[in-house]
Amino acid sequence: MSLFGRAKRTAERPGLSREEALAAAPVRSLSVSETASDEGMILGYPATVTPWFGALARRLGLWDGRPMIRRLRLDAMGCTVWSWIDGRRDVRTLAAMLAERYTLHPREAEASMTAFLRELGKRGIIALRPAADRSG
Amino acid sequence: MRRICWNGTCLEVPADWDPLALGLAEMRLGPPGASVLSVKWTPIRGGFSTEKHFRKIARAFAGDGEAAREDWRADAAGQAETSGREVLPYVWRTGGESGLGAVVHDTAAGMGALLQARTDDRAAARAWLDSLQLARPGFPREFEVFDIRAEVPAGFDLESFFFKPGHFGLTFARGREQLVLERLGPADVLLQFSTLALLAGARWPDLTLSVASEPCSLPSGHGLEWSATPGPAARLAAALLRRRPYSRLRVWHEAEANRILVAAARAPSPLDAARFDAVCRSYVTLRTRETHG
Structure with a gap:
């Protein structure tokens, strides 16, 4: 690190800005199933199969074309957050609720919430509805 | 106001600020999502010239901006210098941004530091600069970030x-x-x-x-x-x-x-x-x- 080196300017990122992402509301996918478990909950969600993998699996007789269900185990904290996702509360509100419920530092709660929602989003378990869509 | 300490370097900042980026001898602070203040430091062994280091900074800004010596500390008049600290204040601008900075040499702590703020609020920058404390050799190192505090021998x-x-x-x-x-x-x-x-x-x-x-x-x-x-x-x-x-x-x-x-x-x-x-x-x-x- 250069002691007196000038700070690098951060590159602009495409997509939602921080404010837009925090104002968006997570919405549950209708195709997700919930099963209670000893230490929390298991979410079942249809796995996305890439066309080339699907074609290969069919040729090899490994897949009959029906949707494959994958499972995601949520711990107690994950269950609590999952129960708060109602399609109306935005990410900022959910992070504030998390900070309040578990006495977390606001930035830590925000980071936890965004990481959790990102994981759910990658699996297609939730989608983010921008604030503009809700108000309109 | 709240106190943030990282690896022995402490300063007083607004209550809603947190570290946005941390290095072993560097921190960037600000409200969520907006880095306002950057502080870097290093131990000084041997001689140290604030003037020489300012020239390095000016060269670094020379591409698309500039840094110029200007004492933005109103009525500072050598106050810091008399307390064993030499401060070289400057103003900078680059692209659409501008702000204030200072090269600091704390002879008591044997440390050199660079404070650079993305603000034109001179009173606020003066307060941050005045509150800056650098780790002194032989003293415990303070840490006070996010929600934890510790002193390390x-x-x-x-x-x-x-x-x-x-x-x-x-x-x-x-x-x-x-x-x-x-x-x-x-x-x-x-x-x-x-x-x-x-x-x-x-x-x-x-x-x-x-x-x-x-x-x-x-x-x-x-x-x-x-x-x-x-x-x-x-x-x-x-x-x-x-x-x-x-x-x-x-x-x-x-x-x-x-x-x-x-x-x-x-x-x-x-x-x-x-x-x-x-x-x-x-x-x-x-x-x-x-x-x-």
């Missing part, structure tokens, strides 16, 4: 750190001696189906395996401690294999803050129990510190 250098949601960690070293501070949370979730003993056994097996735990009590909470003192054979093996056979682990629950704090030490020679205890006593969450003073 002089001589221990910060080697690595991480701040993940739910898990913070700082690792220090002095020679072959290692000191680790961790913070886990939320405690009620971690302890819902576990205990401190089970948690420690799973996370730090090398420090708890075949070592009996003893209850310990701190002003901030109650917990358990594991202290390993090897026998002659284990000492010989450790010397041959360059291991650290002496270890101490303390895990305690700050119920009020809903956190679990952890201090661990490993060394090739017997550990200083009083020093380890002092580190543990200084290590608290800010919530508990505010409650208990």
Whole structure:
């Protein structure tokens, strides 16, 4: 690190800005199933199969074309957050609720919430509805 | 206002500010999502010229901006210089941004620092500069970031750190001696189906395996401690294999803050129990510190 080196300017990122992402509301996918478990909950969600993998699996007789269900185990904290996702509360509100419920530092709660929602989003378990869509 | 300390460097900033980026000798601070203040520092061995370092800064800005000497500290008139600190203030602009900066040489601490702010608010920048304290050799290093506070004995250098949601960690070293501070949370979730003993056994097996735990009590909470003192054979093996056979682990629950704090030490020679205890006593969450003073 250069002691007196000038700070690098951060590159602009495409997509939602921080404010837009925090104002968006997570919405549950209708195709997700919930099963209670000893230490929390298991979410079942249809796995996305890439066309080339699907074609290969069919040729090899490994897949009959029906949707494959994958499972995601949520711990107690994950269950609590999952129960708060109602399609109306935005990410900022959910992070504030998390900070309040578990006495977390606001930035830590925000980071936890965004990481959790990102994981759910990658699996297609939730989608983010921008604030503009809700108000309109 | 709140105080932020990182690796011995402290300053007073607005209450809603937090570290946005941290390095071993660097921090960037600001409200969420907006880096306003950058501070870098380094120990100075030998001579140091603030003027020479300002010329480096001016050269770095020369591409698409400029940095110019200007004393933006109204009525500062050599106040800082007389307190063993030489300050060279400047203003900078680049692209669409502008701000204030200062090269600092603290002769008492033997440190050089660069403070650079993305603001034209001279009074605010002056307050940040005036509150800047640099680590002094031979004094404990202060840490006060996010929701934790600790004092680490002089001589221990910060080697690595991480701040993940739910898990913070700082690792220090002095020679072959290692000191680790961790913070886990939320405690009620971690302890819902576990205990401190089970948690420690799973996370730090090398420090708890075949070592009996003893209850310990701190002003901030109650917990358990594991202290390993090897026998002659284990000492010989450790010397041959360059291991650290002496270890101490303390895990305690700050119920009020809903956190679990952890201090661990490993060394090739017997550990200083009083020093380890002092580190543990200084290590608290800010919530508990505010409650208990």
